Structure formats: C-alpha cells, structure tokens
Amino acid sequence: MILPVTTLALLSTLTVAPVSETTKPSLTSTPAVANILPADTPIVGLINTKGESWAKLNRFQLFKTAFTTASAFLPTTTFSFDYAKDIESWLGDQVVFAFMPKVGSTTATIDSSFLLVAPIKDDTRLQPFLEKLKTDTPQVTVRQYKGITILEMKEPEVPPLQNTLPSLEMKKPEVAPRRNTPPSLELRNRELAPRTKALPSAVRKLKPSSEAELKPNSLTRKRSFAIATFPGYVVAGITAQPIEQLIDASQANNTLAQNPQFQQTFQQSKSDNVLFTIYENLANFVPLINDIYKDPSLSIPIFGDNKIDLEELKEYASVDGFVSLQPEGLRLQINAQRPVIKSKQNKDNTKKAETILDRMPGATYSAFTGRNLNLQWQQLAKGFSSEPQLKDYLEKFRDFFRSSTGLDFDKDILGWMDGDYGFFSFPTKGGLFKFVSPDFNLGIGLAVQTTNRAAADTTLNKLNEFIQSFLAGGVVVNTHDIKGQSVTSWDIGGDSSQSLLAYSWVNDNTVVVTTGFGAIADLVPQPYILLPTTYNFKNATNSLPYPNHGYFYVNMGSFLSWVYGFMPSVFNNEYFQPYKQVLGSVYSISATTSTTTEREQFDILLVLAPTRNK
Template identity: 45%
Template sequence: MRIFIKAGITTAIGLLICTSAAKAEELKVANQSQASSVKLASKNSRDKSIAKSSQTLALNDAIIFLDKKLNLVANNPKNTLQDRLRQSNQQQTNPITSGSVKDISSLFPADAALVAFINIKPENWENLTRFHLFHMAKQTFLKFMPKEANFNYARDIQSWLGDEVGVVFMPKVGNNPVTMESTFVMVFPVTNDMRVQSFLDEVTKDKEKVKIREYQGVKIFEVKTNTSEIPVTKPLPAPKAAKPVTQPFPEALEKLKSRRENNLAIATFPGYVVLGLDSKPLEQLIDTKNGSRANISANPELQLLTQQHQAPGVLFSMYQNPVAYIALFKDLIKDIAKDLPPESSGILSSSFLNFENINLEQLKAYKSINSSLRSQPEGMRFQVQTYLAKLTPEEKLKSANKSSKNKREEAIIARMPAATYSAITGSNINLYWQALSRGLETIPEVKKGLTGFREFVKTTTSLDFDKDFIGWMDKEYGFFTFPTKGGLFKFFSPNANFGIGFIIKTSNRSAAENTLTKLEQLIKSVSKGEVIVNNTNMKGQNVTSWDVKAGDFSYMKGQNITSLGVKADNFSPFAYSWIEQDTLLVTTGFGAISDLVPKPYVQLSDTYNFTTATNSLPYPNKGYFYVNMGSSLSLIYSFIPQVYQQNEFVKVFKEAIGSIYSISATTSQTEETQQADMLMVLAPTRK
C-alpha cells in the first residue's frame, strides 16, 4: 500500500504542476492564435478564433483582473495615505494575527483531505536561483506571465502579505462529486487589513462583475473575471503575406475546452484574505472559523508538520488524510477529464481510474501522510512521512532498518565501479516479493497474470519462481548499471558501452548453486550445443560465463574480440562469480564482469559524487537509490543523432537536466512511521 500512497503523492504534485504549466501554455497558444487570426484570417474565421480564445483565457483573465486592481491600489496616493492612517489606528485597537502555519491551520476543518503550506518569503525563493536549474526556471516562468499584466511582487503583494500561504481541499458535501471549484481554497495572512480593504473597494467598483453577499457575518465577493476583450468591428488591412503558423504546442493542448465560468470568490476577516473559485468552500471555511465545525489544528500529525515547516529552508509542506485524499483524487481526475478533448480525456481516465481498485479500508492503517520540500546546501530535498495507525501484515513481514552501520552493506557498494550510472541497494528481496505478491493478488486481473507467469517459468525451466529464483535472496543486494566495453549489449550496438550487474548475499548458497546448475543444463540442452558454459580463473577469482558462438558479427570485424567480451569465436551474454563465500555477482557477460573482478579499480563508495548524494540521507535505512546524472546523460547522448542535438529545444533541455549532478533516495521505518527521502544535488548558477 505504501507504493500506492507514494504514487498518489507524486501524482498529485505532478498534476498540480502540470495543470499550471498546461494553463500557461494554453494561454500562450491562445495569445498567438489571436495574433495570427488578426493578421491572416477572414472576418468569419477571425470571429471563430476569438470565440475559441475566449473559452481558454480563464487563468489569463484572473491574473489580469487581480493585477489591475492591485495596481490601482498601489499607485493611488490617496489610498496609500489612508492605508497608513487606518493601519496606525488598527495596530492600537486590533492587532493583526501572526499568520503562522499554526494559526492558518485553525481555519481548516478536521476532516480536510489535503492541507498545504507554502513559504512565500521572497528571499527563500530568490535563494534558489543560486542553482542553475532554478535560475532557468525563473526565466521561463517570466515568459509565461500575461503581457497585459504589470505585476510587481514587492509593490503589490509583499507590502501587505504575510510569510505563509495556506491551501486546503475541503471535504465532500454529501455524495456530490468533487470539483476544483467546490473544494479548493487558499488562505493569505495579511499584515495590513486596510490595504486589503482598499483593494476590495476597487473590486466592488465593477458593479456588473461583482456580487456581494453575506454568510455568517462575513462578506463574500463573487467576481466574474472576464476581462479579455478583442475588438472585431474595425475592418482589418489586407495581409502582406500569408505565412503558415507553426504551433509550438501539441494540438490536443490547443483543443482544451472550458465549461467553467471565469469566477473568483473572495472573503476577508481580520488578518486574512481567503480566495476560491466558488463561494461554497469558503462557506465551509467560515463555519470552521466560527466554531461550527472542528478544526484540524489539534491533529497530532498536522502539529508535527507545522513544527517541521519552521525549519530553515522549508518551502512547502503538505498533510494528507489517505482515505479522504484518494476519494478526492478520483473525483478531481474525472472533473479534469471533462475539460479535455475526447482523445485526451480517454487517456487520462484510463491512466488514473485504476485508483478505483484501491481498498479504502486498507488505507485506514495509515493515519496521515506528511511531505515537505526544502533547500539545503547541496540542492533540493523532498521528504514523505507516513504515520501508521497499526502495522499491516505486509509491513510486519518486511525487514526493519538496520540498527547500526552494516559493513556488509558497505561491501555491496564497494563492489560497484566509481562511474556507475545508477544503483539500487537493499536487503531481503524474498520477503519484499512475498509482501508485494500478496498485495497484488488482491486484484483479480493481476493475480491471473502472476499465476500465468509462475506457470510459464515452471513449464519452461522446471523451476519454481518463488522458491528457486527468489527464495534464497534473503540478505543484502545491489543492482547497478555501469560503463563497460564488453558484454551483452555490444551485440546490439558497438557504441553500447553499458553493462548490468547484480550482487546478492545469501544464507543458502547451495540453493543458489542448484538453480544456476539447472539453468546451465537447460540452456545447453535447448541451444543444442550453441551455448557453452566456460569456467575461467580471473586474477585468482573463478568466473563462469555462458558463451554463444559469435558467428558473423559484421561490426566486430577488425576489432579486438577479447575487448568486446568475446572469447575466441564465442560471444558472452551472461557471467557470474562467487566473489565471497555468501556473495554472488552476476553481470551481462564475460567482458562486463572482467571490469569488476576481483574489485573495481575505483569503488563507488569512495567517490565524491556518491558521498555527497547520500551523506545527508537518514541512516540506518533500507538501502539507496542513486543516479549519477553526468555519466548517465553521457550514455544517453551517445545514442541521439547529432542532428537532433542541435535542436534549440534539445539544447535547452540538455542545459537544464545537465545541471543536476545526481538524484538519490532512501526509505526508512520505525514502528510508527515510514519515511522516504529524495535528494537532488544541483549545479550552481553558471555566469
């Protein structure tokens, strides 16, 4: 179940990011479509373009509307003077609340599905631009701002807004399906209520667009933000030339349709401004503020989150109620799918509606999921903490953290070469497989597939997959990819300097040897003598390789056969060696294993890149995931034709992803929590 929850967290964050990006790209497409229509189209086609654009400018309208009102307040000397006088009087009679995350959480209902806090101190976010990746991101973001907006954060926002923003997804009301409008609310603590009042005074001047009503003594401003107007009455001059318009974004993105009205709902009370897309979720928040329903601030896990949010460098924190969150997520996916063209809607639905198979009763074993994003000297750190109500049978089955630093685990990493592309380490594959298969077998379709797979293995090898292949893998393991000039992948391409290695410790060597022996007998029988099992002494280490008669590999002609992992006239796709009494090393061929036996020339555990990527992660833990982005990208680029590498988009992409030095992650566990940490080590900004 932990896998599903983590996937849910990642998907939710990705969904919010992608939704924002899609809206920004949609905005750009719409603006370009307008310009193209004015220059190229007839009046009839121009009217169609305008109608279409008016459907896709909801975000644009909201930004421009708010920006316009904020500018009017900021640039009106009369308002500014009145603000100062009113604020001085207010500070004497009605001090502003601190607007801390603890204060904000007291406004959120106890049964909220998701609660998040965003630190908006400008210095914290500006500090991120010391990393080249975020420097590029900032420049890209500025390009997507509407040209009509004259937004100035320091002038328009910072002068009256607090340091934190709260986000909440309100609970469902009855059996009504959830939409973004019915659930989403943002809370902004303010340090100058009078500045907000001046802003609302400007808003209410648009009598046709603003409706004011009162709920529980709080005024709610319902605003229609349609501000995009394109004159179509004037005749246009004949175009000088008709050039084909190149659309920079996928056609499906252009076809995004909006059934939603361009609305905002705004409410204020001392110390806060509340913003939503509809007034209904604002009413729920007002009920919580007035004490009509319990708030979430007493929740122990949320209290831990608010404490952690105060740590240096924390930019974002999120609390999730697993059961309510999954139900919310299902409804939001269905709601978003309605806004997409049929071809895209079908893909989205089929991709995410498998969440219907999640057993909500099983999720009750998890009290909450807390996550956070923060910067640290090396780069960016993402952390997820799952609080357990009780240990499930699957979790009891899994091995716990190692209580002290384990030299055997260090030995696993020491067997990997310094230039390793990627690595995964851990322990007890057998127990994890048992837990995973038990969980998957609760899904009928997956259970049928597993049964078929096991039967296939039994039929073709006469071996039991669970017992003969997995059963003896009960200690530490390491799976890694690394650069090598020999081995299996040379069969496919002479440029494939790539190998795969697997190191496994076992308490039952005889079972492992029995499996290998039976496989060797089988492969020799099936190949009818085309595969030869060879034993070689390599620097005092016994190595067994499966060698296939090479035949006529044209790309090998004129090359050193031995360097390609080919002995005499044979090609070796598989090799293994017992490098210790209880430790088996398996690689993709004789040439690949020759780079690792008896030990790599430089070990991964001694490299600066690996130690920087893992030193700040929790220990003890359940193993590491590690990617060396530099060496991995070099391999990937070697397969991309040079003509594509000159593409401007590819160049920008390479610059961005090339600024990531490494990605690493680990998981750890106590009796009450499961924790996952991921670290992205980033390059400094390039001058």
C-alpha cells in the same frame, strides 16, 4: 514502502471565526489558518511566500536557466495586476490551499470545497486590491453572510456546445425546380451545387440527440470567484459555498492547531528552506477525493477508474510531504504517519558499510539496491493476486517460465535471494552489448547475498545445462580465472571474448552476475574504485535517512556522457544544446525509503550544479 495516495493537492479546510485585531494570527508558533481550520481538515498545502526563500533557487544553474527561459515567454502584465505592488505588499509569509471537509452525505466537489487562505500583513494595502477586483471584473456581487462581507465575481456563461459548433445535421442542398434545363447545363449545375459528405463517426457523436442530453460540464459552467476578508487574513474560493461553510464552523473550538499530527508536520515546515508543505488526514481525505473524482464538472478524470480504498490505508493516520532546499540541491520528502506515536526504540543509526554497494564500480551509471528480493516478490505477487486480470498474467508468466526452462521462477530463481541485492549499470568495453555496437560500452550487473548458497548453486547449474541444451552446443559453459577468482562464463563457441553471461562467487554468500565475461572482468575480485567511496555518491546519499531499505541512484554526469557518446549525431545537434545545459546541471538523482515505529518515509534528492558565472 507504501507510498502515500496523494501528492496531488494543494488542499485543506477552514473553520473561521472573526478574530479581534488584538489576536491577529502569527506564523511564529502556529500558522494563522491552523487557528481557524477544523481539526479534521482533509488536506492542507502550505506555500512559503517569502521572496528571499525562492531567491535561493537562483544559486543553482538549473533554476536560473529555467527562470530565464520562462521569463522570455511570460507577458509583462497579467490580469492588469502587478504582483509586487498589488499582492506581495499585503500578503503574509505562508499561503494555504485547502479543501473543506465533506458535510454529511452531500457529495463534495472542487467548487464546493476548495479554499485559499492567506494571512494579511498590511490591511491598508489589501483594500486597494479588492477595489481593483471590483473594477476589473464584469459581474460583482457584494453581500453579507453572518456579518462577513463576501464578494462574488462571475463571468458570462460560456455558450453551450450546440451553440458553439455548426449544426451537424445532414441537409440536402436546395436545387431550383427543373425547367426544361438542357442536359449539359443541368450537369454543370450539379457540379456547382454544394456537396455533402458523411461526417466521421467521432464528429457525429458530438451532436446530442436532444437538449436534455446536455449535461453540466466544463463547457457550460460559469467561471466564478469569491473572496471574503476577516481580521488578519483573507479567504477565497471558486464559489462562496466553502467560505460560508467556513463561517458556519467558526464557533468550533476543535481546530487544526490542536491536532498533534498537523503540529508535527508544521514544526518541520517552519524552516525558511521549506518551499512547500502538504498535510493529509487520510480518514477525511479519502472520502473527499472519491467524491471529487465523481464531480461532473471535471472534463478529465484525474484519479483513475478505481476508488481509493480507505481500509487499505488504515495503518496510517496522515501523510505529509515537503519540498525544501539543501546545500546540495532540492529535496522531496513524503511521510506516512502511523496512528499511534510509539516510544522510539533504541537503534544503531551509525553509518555501516553497505557491502553490496562495494560490488559496484565508482563510475556506476545507475544503481538500485534493497533487501530480501524473495520476500519483496512474494508481497508483489500477493498484491497481483487481488486483481483477477493481474493474477491471470502472473500465472501465465509462471507457466511460461516453467515450460521454457524447467525451473520454478518463485522457488528456483528468487527463493534463495534473501539477503541484500543490487542491480546496476556501469561502463565497460566488454560483454554482451558490444554485439549491438562496438561503442555501446555498457554492462549490467546483479549482486545478491544469500543464506542458502547450496540452493543458489543448484539453480545456476540448472541454468548452465539449460543454455547449452537450448542453443544446441552454440554456447559452452566455461570456468575462467581472474586474479585468482573463479568465474563461470557462457561463451559463444567457447570464446570468452564473445560471452553472453558470466557470474562469480566473490565471497561465501555473495554472487555477482553480469552481461558477459568482459563485463565481469571489471568487477572481480572487486572494482578498482568502490562506489561508496566516490564523492558523487556520498554527496547524493549522506543526507538521506539511515538505516534505510536501499538506494536508487543515478550519476547523471557519467550516464549522460555514455548517452552522448553512443549517439553523437543526435545529441551534438545545435538544437539540442540548450537541453544539454539543463540536463548537465543535475549532478545526481538519489532516493531511498526508510521505516521507524512512527512512520514510513520516502526521500528524493536532486544534487544540482551551482550557478555558473559567465
């Protein structure tokens, strides 16, 4: 699936009109800001501010540990504000971070676009907060704009670069005129005189050649803050410009509340278990973000060197995402919504046996499954071909593989892999990696289904011939029997206890390949315990969408046990113990992608340990 271009923002736009006291926005049906933001708002981030929702995180050991650790480093007071008293007492249930839309051909910046909008649940408690802002801020300007009071707060200008660094010009030390100084004394004076050294080139470049070369950047800008109040909500920005744009747009009737794509997002965000929601209108978001990338006030580029190409995303109308709590742990979901919502097709969503997962043992450390590896490779190669440098690397790889093995990577290796597949790692006492260490206890496997077994057998036979020829008889390709199952193994010197690779056709259309004979012995005819039957895997995947395109799965308990056992001297160190507690509180990590006629969806689930009572 194509992942959404951003989860980078807490952004959105706002179109506000002063509303009467009788029409204060309510969060029960539509978020307050949806009634004041324009329908073409580029991006909106909704943050749940209910204390009881965030308190639910404490039921998981991971967050209890994190909160306890963080509290030890946080100051008791910040900016002389008490959050519970000064802010939470008047703040509504959802705060929005937003960016206003681009205006015409003007270039958007963070300062000119960013806004924060918060509903007010108690007007009487807001005013003391504003008065405190005026008192605690050095420079405050209060002015009216079309009937709305705007407070602008600015800090003194940060000195320019050349005023904060010592002069980098090379100066000769001043030496008094010579007056028949004895040679010995003259030598002594030279030793005591200040010496000049050539500065490193990186430091010399810091000094501009002229005052004109000083460009506006994060070192010369003024830090500012603006805030305005409306009936029912408060609006803040880095500057007053987006607030004024919001006021100018207040007469528009086409609001975000009337946007069906946003309404669909908001309906899912209303649950108290949803901590954060993001919505992106791609047609307006992409031009905005391309402008912000060019913002000269940004000292570090955050979007890479290339612009986002809107044409490549035309299949999608919007993107939304959610961070939410589940009984098992924490869930991240990202959806790429299609422009036209089509009628749902009748699909069989009944859970079916994933036969490729049945080839993996219950103690599997990690797994990555999917469908039609051949098609996925073709799509990836097509994407590489659009970039000259990547295309060149790809062709060099193909040529190298062909010259080394005599096989065509695309046709011979992947061409027959058109069914379900799975890469996985698992515990085993045999196989290739025991050459690294007797305690390595790791096997890596690949299970592949195919509709063209003849082509697969041809490729495997060619590989058998290649390895024997390449190693000049050092490896013998043998056929073994494991419980009636035929297994082919690349045995060093003909000894199966020293095997590099082994494979077996476990049924007419499925081949399993592993790192050595000792590893495959744990998997054929089938594992003693199947991965899909284990509690840990079920708990990690049962709440994820089905049907889907396959799973990514890590059993953190078994994986960490292998890591700690392999390097005990490192991980049993007393300084690592706090990290072990944090890592050990994550039971599993799972992810999947899925597609419907309406959207493409990406989900990640962290299954977390409950809080431990001491």
